[in-house]
Structures are given as structure tokens and as C-alpha cells.
Amino acid sequence: MDLKVYLKKKKGVVDGFLDRALPKSDAFPASLHGSIRYSVEAGGKRVRPVLAIAAAEAVAGRDAFVPGLLAVASSLELIHTYSLIHDDLPAMDNDDFRRGKPTNHKVYGEAVAILAGDALLTYAFDLLTHPEHVKGMKPKALVNIIREVAIGSGNMGMVGGQVVDIESEGKEVDFATLEYIHTHKTGALIRASIRVGALAADASMKQLTALTRYGVDVGLAFQIADDILDIEGTQEEIGKDVGSDVARGKKTYPAFVGIEESKLRARELSDSAVKALEIFGPSADPLREIAKYIVDRKS
Amino acid sequence: MDLKVYLKKKKGVVDGFLDRALPKSDAFPASLHGSIRYSVEAGGKRVRPVLAIAAAEAVAGRDAFVPGLLAVASSLELIHTYSLIHDDLPAMDNDDFRRGKPTNHKVYGEAVAILAGDALLTYAFDLLTHPEHVKGMKPKALVNIIREVAIGSGNMGMVGGQVVDIESEGKEVDFATLEYIHTHKTGALIRASIRVGALAADASMKQLTALTRYGVDVGLAFQIADDILDIEGTQEEIGKDVGSDVARGKKTYPAFVGIEESKLRARELSDSAVKALEIFGPSADPLREIAKYIVDRKS
Numbered sequence: 218m219d220l221k222v223y224l225k226k227k228k229g230v231v232d233g234f235l236d237r238a239l240p241k242s243d244a245f246p247a248s249l250h251g252s253i254r255y256s257v258e259a260g261g262k263r264v265r266p267v268l269a270i271a272a273a274e275a276v277a278g279r280d281a282f283v284p285g286l287l288a289v290a291s292s293l294e295l296i297h298t299y300s301l302i303h304d305d306l307p308a309m310d311n312d313d314f315r316r317g318k319p320t321n322h323k324v325y326g327e328a329v330a331i332l333a334g335d336a337l338l339t340y341a342f343d344l345l346t347h348p349e350h351v352k353g354m355k356p357k358a359l360v361n362i363i364r365e366v367a368i369g370s371g372n373m374g375m376v377g378g379q380v381v382d383i384e385s386e387g388k389e390v391d392f393a394t395l396e397y398i399h400t401h402k403t404g405a406l407i408r409a410s411i412r413v414g415a416l417a418a419d420a421s422m423k424q425l426t427a428l429t430r431y432g433v434d435v436g437l438a439f440q441i442a443d444d445i446l447d448i449e450g451t452q453e454e455i456g457k458d459v460g461s462d463v464a465r466g467k468k469t470y471p472a473f474v475g476i477e478e479s480k481l482r483a484r485e486l487s488d489s490a491v492k493a494l495e496i497f498g499p500s501a502d503p504l505r506e507i508a509k510y511i512v513d514r515k516s
Numbered sequence: 517m518d519l520k521v522y523l524k525k526k527k528g529v530v531d532g533f534l535d536r537a538l539p540k541s542d543a544f545p546a547s548l549h550g551s552i553r554y555s556v557e558a559g560g561k562r563v564r565p566v567l568a569i570a571a572a573e574a575v576a577g578r579d580a581f582v583p584g585l586l587a588v589a590s591s592l593e594l595i596h597t598y599s600l601i602h603d604d605l606p607a608m609d610n611d612d613f614r615r616g617k618p619t620n621h622k623v624y625g626e627a628v629a630i631l632a633g634d635a636l637l638t639y640a641f642d643l644l645t646h647p648e649h650v651k652g653m654k655p656k657a658l659v660n661i662i663r664e665v666a667i668g669s670g671n672m673g674m675v676g677g678q679v680v681d682i683e684s685e686g687k688e689v690d691f692a693t694l695e696y697i698h699t700h701k702t703g704a705l706i707r708a709s710i711r712v713g714a715l716a717a718d719a720s721m722k723q724l725t726a727l728t729r730y731g732v733d734v735g736l737a738f739q740i741a742d743d744i745l746d747i748e749g750t751q752e753e754i755g756k757d758v759g760s761d762v763a764r765g766k767k768t769y770p771a772f773v774g775i776e777e778s779k780l781r782a783r784e785l786s787d788s789a790v791k792a793l794e795i796f797g798p799s800a801d802p803l804r805e806i807a808k809y810i811v812d813r814k815s
């Protein structure tokens with residue numbers, strides 16, 4: 218299979234859905250909806266929605282129709298986008314640029330940026346309960362999915378990781394703290410992405426367990442690869458200043474174990490993720506290719 | 517019935533539940549969980565949870581056991597608390613005190629305050645899907661309840677109202693804008709509180725319609741009464757500076773129609789709310805008393 222074609226196609230489907238599902242940018246209050254669309258439409262690879270879709274396909278078959286899948290997958294992008302808006306705020310990372318464009322608060326002001334983040338987080342749960350978008354889903358499965366999203370993004374997941382990340386800045390942290398940040402700030406939502414896709418496709422317990430293993434491994438591999446890119450990537454490739462994490466005093470994986478050992482570890486995690494999929498046939502090929510791509514990517 | 521006893525009893529039940537359901541304040545990361553508990557435990561009358569419980573009682577009978585009701589009711593308080601934390605931020609209302617105590621960001625810093633708000637909002641949906649706390653609820657009803665909470669607190673509800681409120685500060689606004697702010701910033705979540713209580717108790721369409729009418733009227737009456745209190749209350753009674761809304765350039769109901777007309781309007785809304793309950797027997801007495809209390813209260 219051609220992963221590039223696959224990623225592009227799925228991203229297109231997600232982008233199309235988000236465009237239909239989000240309020241127009243001039244809907245009242247226009248600053249809020251303009252701000253929301255500004256960040257959602259700023260680009261991004263839609264990693265989380267694509268992982269959810271690929272997980273559903275592993276269970277239900279390639280391109281199988283899974284009721285509600287697009288809403289479930291897209292809700293993760295809303296959560297991810299809100300987290301970027303809040304992360305960029307002056308009180309947090311204080312970033313002026315994101316994906317080569319001025320950050321949300323630089324364009325809409327801090328107050329609206331905070332509220333746009335709040336609204337996006339809330340809209341994820343609006344989407345997940347929208348009668349039209351989740352038509353055909355079993356309510357019980359939907360409740361389980363909503364729970365995965367809440368836990369992956371909340372105090373014991375993404376927000377917990379962000380708190381520890383912010384508080385570790387410029388401090389000496391140990392390796393356990395770094396791993397906590399990685400597995401929570403990004404890992405928890407990636408794990409949730411895989412699981413909600415599997416749940417939407419009515420996965421068996423065995424399938425869900427295998428896919429969860431995949432999600433955990435890929436989530437950590439993704440973050441280690443990010444750390445490596447921060448050191449080795451070019452500004453053009455990664456869309457932010459090279460070495461910005463290091464400059465900010467953020468501890469990275471390579472800072473602890475060196476760049477070669479980091480690459481090895483990312484590769485091992487990628488291999489382990491692929492191995493977790495052995496109970497699946499070719500329908501899991503996109504997940505397999507994604508696991509390899511994540512550690513080989515240049516941006 | 518004695519409303520004071522009723523309110524105190526229900527507040528006690530909600531406080532007890534929140535104490536059991538929230539992570540301990542020293543759970544890792546402790547700053548996050550300390551910050552969350554600091555604001556949740558700062559007091560407050562638990563208006564939204566009590567309204568949800570009273571609405572459920574109107575349908576199911578006084579003190580009837582309604583599965584999941586406490587989780588549903590308490591989730592509204594988490595949303596309300598997050599909105600207060602974010603409203604108080606320097607980029608928003610920039611308040612140093614809330615209920616007589618330093619605001620969250622004054623104690624925990626802006627970054628943690630923003631993240632505690634995010635976590636509280638997310639935790640509302642965690643609570644609403646917690647297997648133990650919502651045991652016995654029909655998944656379909658739960659999905660409908662989650663949707664009410666999301667819509668009441670999101671871009672077309674509370675957050676929408678907050679955006680317009682912030683943007684109206686110090687500007688000439690018309691009466692329609694003031695009503696938009698009132699019906700969205702506070703009204704939408706109060707309406708949702710009534711509806712989720714009704715839905716938890718498996719209300720008929722007729723009952724839900726009547727209670728929704730009640731919720732809309734009471735929500736607006738509550739806000740008009742707040743505006744009046746801002747002018748007439750004493751600092752001790754309302755726990756913030758008297759006239760602070762006016763001083764901040766926020767338009768209030770009395771600024772448009774005068775204080776006497778405002779009182780008359782609040783009274784009419786309260787009467788209308790009570791009238792909406794005529795299909796209910798004595799089980800709706802708490803709601804009736806609350807509607808009267810809201811316009812008579814001194815704090």
C-alpha cells in the first residue's frame with residue numbers, strides 16, 4: 218500500500234467533515250467562531266483522526282462503513298487543536314508562531330483564544346453526541362467512546378502531562394518525569410485515538426487489547442521521534458525553530474540517553490507496535506505503515 | 517416546605533459526592549489537583565446541581581432514587597467552577613478575589629489555573645461516563661444528557677455568552693446584546709441543569725417541555741436579580757465589590773430599564789416559571805420555592 222496516498226485521502230475526509238461540522242467562521246459571535254476555524258484550519262496532519270480511522274479499519278475492514286466514525290475521529294482533532302491554542306498562550310509556552318502562522322492569541326487576543334480553546338474542547342463532546350453525526354452507533358459504545366476521550370485528554374491524561382511539562386521547564390527532571398510527560402501530554406490522546414476507533418468498529422476484547430498495545434507504543438515512539446526532529450530537523454521541515462525545546466530548557470529523550478539510543482528506542486517501539494497487530498490481517502496494513510512512518514518521518 | 521433546609525441538605529449531598537468523586541488534592545500532579553479542589557471547595561451554593569436534583573424530584577417524586585443523578589448534577593458544578601476560574605484570569609475579568617478568597621490564578625499561577633479549568637471541564641464528561649457513578653442509567657438517556665451539558669456550556673451557550681460579555685466591556689451595547697449575554701453566559705447552563713435532571717428521571721416530553729420553560733425563565737430571573745444585587749447588595753452579602761459590574765463598564769439590566777422595572781421583570785419571570793410547573797404536584801414544590809427565592813435573595 219502507498220501510505221502517502223492513504224494519509225492524504227483520510228486527511229481529506231476528516232478536513233471535509235470538520236468543515237461541514239463546525240460553525241461557519243462568521244456565525245455569531247464571529248470572533249469565537251473565526252478563532253476556532255483559524256486554528257482548526259491551520260493545517261496539521263490529522264494524526265489522531267487518521268489513527269482512529271485506521272484502527273477502525275483494522276477491525277471492520279478497509280474502507281468499511283463504520284457509523285459515527287468520522288465524528289469520533291474528528292472530535293480528537295478538536296481536542297488536539299484546543300490543547301495547542303492553550304499551550305501557546307503567554308502564560309504557558311508563549312509561542313508567537315505555530316505551523317508557520319501567528320498563534321491564535323496573536324490574532325484574536327488572549328481572552329478569545331482561551332475561550333476558543335474551551336469551546337473546542339466542549340465541541341468535541343457536542344460532535345460525539347450529535348444525532349446526525351453519530352447515527353447508527355450503539356449508545357453504549359458511544360458512552361464508552363466519550364469516556365475514552367475524556368480520560369485521554371483530562372487530568373490523568375493530556376492535561377496532567379501538560380502541567381508536569383510546564384512545571385519541569387528549566388528544572389532538573391529525572392527520566393521518570395520525562396516519560397510521564399511523554400506518555401501523558403501526547404501519549405494518552407494517541408492511545409485514546411486508537412481505542413475510540415476500535416470501539417466504534419465494535420472491536421472484540423482481544424482486538425481492543427492488541428490495538429491498545431499498538432497505541433501506547435506508537436504514542437511514545439511518536440514523541441521520541443519529535444524530540445529527535447527538534448534536534449535534527451530543519452526549520453522548514455518542522456515548522457518551528459530547530460532546537461526550540463532544548464533552548465526552552467525542556468528535557469528531551471536524547472538529553473537522557475543520547476541521539477543514537479533514542480533512535481534505537483523509537484525503532485523498537487515501532488517494531489513492538491507492529492508486532493501487536495499480528496492478530497490482524499491486511500486490514501491493519503495502514504496501522505503497520507504508520508508505525509514505521511512515525512519514526513522515519515522528517516516533519 | 518422549608519427551602520433553606522432543602523437547599524442545605526442538597527448542597528451537602530452534592531458536596532459529599534464531589535469530595536468522593538474528585539481526585540485527592542495531593543494526587544500527582546499535586547498542583548493541578550490542589551488547584552481543582554481549591555476552586556471546587558471554595559464554597560458556592562451549588563445552584564446548578566440543586567436545580568438538577570429538584571427537576572428530577574419534580575418528575576420522579578421527592579427523594580426518589582434516580583440512578584446517576586448525583587453525577588449528572590455534580591458535573592454541572594464542575595463546568596460552572598471551570599468557567600469561574602477562566603473568567604477570573606488576567607486576560608478576562610482580571611479578578612483577584614472570588615467568594616472572598618484569592619482567585620485560582622493568584623494562588624496557583626496562570627498556567628495551572630488555565631489547565632485546572634481545562635481539566636474540570638473535561639472531568640465533567642469523565643464523571644458523566646463513570647461506570648460506578650452512572651450505574652443503572654440508560655445509555656441513550658446518558659448520551660442525551662451529555663449533549664445537553666455540551667451544548668449548554670459551549671460555543672452556542674455559556675462560552676458564546678462569555679465571548680460577547682468580554683467584547684462588550686466598556687462599549688455601548690444594545691438591549692438585545694445584553695439579553696444575549698444573560699441568556700447565554702448564565703442562562704444556557706441553568707436551562708441545561710433543569711433539563712439534565714429531568715432527563716435523568718426519564719421525564720415525558722410534556723414534562724421536559726414544562727421544565728425547560730421553567731429553566732429559561734429562572735435562568736433570566738437569576739441574572740436580572742444578580743444585576744440588581746450588584747447595585748443594591750452589600751459587599752458582605754454578595755462577596756465581591758458592590759457596583760463592580762457597573763464600575764467595570766458592564767451593562768446591566770437596570771441600566772436599560774431602571775431598577776424598579778428590573779425588579780418587576782424578575783418577578784414576572786419568577787411567576788412565569790412557577791406557572792410552567794402547574795402540571796406537577798407537590799413534588800415540584802422545591803422548584804417553585806427556588807423560583808421565588810431567586811428574586812428575593814440577598815446574596
